[in-house]
Amino acid sequence: MSEIFIGLMSGTSLDGVDAVAVDFASHPMRIIGEGFIPYDVTIREQVLALQGVGHDELARSALLANRLAYCYADAVAAALQACQLSAAEVRAVVCHGQTIRHAPHNGYTLQIGNLALLAELCSIDVIGDLRSRDVAAGGQGAPLVPAFHQALFYCADVPRVVLNIGGIANLTRLSPGRPVIGFDTGPGNMLLDAWIRRHHGHDYDADGAWAASGQCQPALLSRLLAEPYFAAGLPKSTGRDLFDLPWLERHLSAHRLAHGAVTDVDVQATLLALSCQSIADAIQRFASDCREVYVCGGGTRNRHLMQQLAARLPSVRLDTTAALGLPPQQVEAAAFAWLGWCFTQRRAANLPDVTGARGLRLLGALYPC
Template identity: 35%
Template sequence: MSSSFLRTLGLMSGTSVDGVDVALVETDGERIAAFGPSLTVPYPDHVRRTIRAAFGAELPNAATAVAETAVTDAHVAAVKQWSAQHGIALGSIDVVGFHGQTITHRPEKRFTWQIGDGCALARAVGVRAVCDMRSADVAAGGQGAPLVPVFHAALVRELDRPLAVVNIGGVANVTWIGEDDSLLAFDTGPGNAPIDDWCVRRAGRLFDRDGSLAASGKVDRTRLERWSEHRYFARTPPKSLDRGDFTDAWTDGLSAADGAATLTRATARAIALAARHFPQAPNQWIVTGGGARNPTLLAAIAQETGKPVVLASSLGWDGDALEAQAFAFLAVRSLRGLPFTFPTTTGAPKPLCGGRLHLPS
């Protein structure tokens, strides 16, 4: 292997607040030499509650301090568990890409906040760490999201284009990749977050496993059509969302099953509406993220888009690890000073690099 390739560990905790994803990638920030083992470590319920209590904060307070410590400790524990489980010494890792946990994302205020102490993590695992990968873009007037399109482009080099890669986490985002490798990326709308919140409030469960609750309900078409007129969908990208920009409140009054069905269809509708902004219609939609494990949602996306829906896993991608892999890739780009946000992905004024490097000592 070329000495330009680094063994990089990527860490991701998304807005669904499921847990910490850890993934190994060997990359030079442009090419991917190999993917290594990955691991997902769920957050304990008390950690989820601690993180959620900090959502929306714009200034440090007691809740954000407790949440940051919890997030950092959970990531350190996940890295050490990954190392022990796979028998890979942390001393063999060149760099860690640490996304942190988004608690507030307000690019219109030039503000985004991913909690997690990169310095403490680097010291605890003994490996240099790159963190704070969104702030530079937001400070320059970009949306700060999505960050993974340049990684998606590296993954699809051998596939027929144009195509769209949809990542469905708490918020859903899409990367459109043209035949000439041109990129367009933006948040499509809600992902799993409103469905999860509805399940917590109305069904006494953390999420809709396999989309079973939604499958048992009926979509309220009148509410859905009214919701589809939200001004966000007509806005020209690049554009991005905070987890709380789309809530489950508009389905209040429905049964637990009908609300889940309507919210699930809404996520699919928002993804389909994204296509109005593409330069060309995609040949296929590749779906990854937590939403890829929801067959009811996948069926709704296929119906709403009228195009084939392809699971990332069917292409040999590890859908559960994909975002963690992306942040490993971005960490190396940061070290090399390569851009990972662009005018057509975040609305940045020019291609920008980002991230802050923390040394273990």
């Protein structure tokens, strides 16, 4: 039986769907190839509209799940073409789905994407619903990638952190002799993307150029960093349910009352500082022995963000996961391919020390083709 899995990831940045084909027949695993399908603006708007309470949510969610299934199928097709594979050569497609609500404190996390339709479209078994079993066991359901980071990036000699900077940033501590821990540090690209989209219509701040042209406002930064989430203990996870534009607007309104107006570009500079400072603070608080930080995700493309992060972590080596053999844009999709492989092996893939679940659990559900 084939041990090739295609992992699909569409994260909180809402840029599109990453697909990575991974062969687990060899050790270590072998990346065969990748594909990417960008989201069009209507999908992004529909996902954002479902982040909050609104009219006719059930129908809108179901219709969007169908649209997403077609996007996911296109991403699978792109990966198959890039890898010169047929559907029959793939054991399973592993689909994270698109998160629209994350509320583990209320006992649920919701990722949509019609997985039954995806199986029909691809003629390949689909594994999905990877977070809900951990939540059912009292966990956060996130982050799930630390177990993959441990399997792939652990070094017995050097304390490391693997840092993913997507819409939300999350880190994994890999320290010899200590438990693996992982958690969401707070905003990564999410607020930066939302703010530049509002004021310039761009999907992202290329190289952080707009942020670099502004000045961080210390009083505003302090106000943003006072958000209780940053000081909370572990386990913890977050998302757009907390760090959205209304959250930012509330803090901006309070800042303007106390300190006067702040320019749009200075808000962008402050948001970049918020991402970097909250990451650096989390590393210093929970991984103070760290000597190496390897970064993955879309944030690695933001040159100014990477420079500012390095400035806040002067005593550690900062590099991307490419230095460890896996390009930063492939890590999350490859991680979900690995989670699907674990499912087929009947191997528990959550880490209770990370999510807070009551114990190890088999993650996922199968939609056979």
